Amino acid sequence: MKEKDLRRSLSVLPIGTVMKLTSLTARQIRYYEEQGLVSPERNDGNRRMYSLNDIDTILEIKDYLSDGLNISKIKSIYEKRKKDSYKDNSDGLSDQEARKLLSDELLNIGGLNSRDANNNSF
């Protein structure tokens, strides 16, 4: 059913609704967009219009944040995940890589502190 998928991609929600649905502040939601984690449409006025997919993504982001992940780490995960599914031979891994990375980070924060977002410089 791609009709459903299409509707889910329809950006019709103002930031106020997203705030209620995600329990986040406008500041945070805009910040995540700034970081490239979500891409709301920009219809009337210049107002951000979010889709259900965006809500989903933001909810996920929130979840990762709760798990102690940093914005930059989440960015890495999403950048790999959005690439495609599993038929490209450029990297070979996408979703699997993302999951690996995620669990890896999850284990990492379990015993260490997550301060830096990039690779270890030392």
Place this chain on the structure above:
DNA sequence: CTTCTGACA
């Protein structure tokens, strides 16, 4: 009234 951008503590 709701949202936007930029900026400061």
Place this chain on the structure above:
DNA sequence: TGTCAGAA
């Protein structure tokens, strides 16, 4: 991240 200002 919260919050204020000025504008749309």
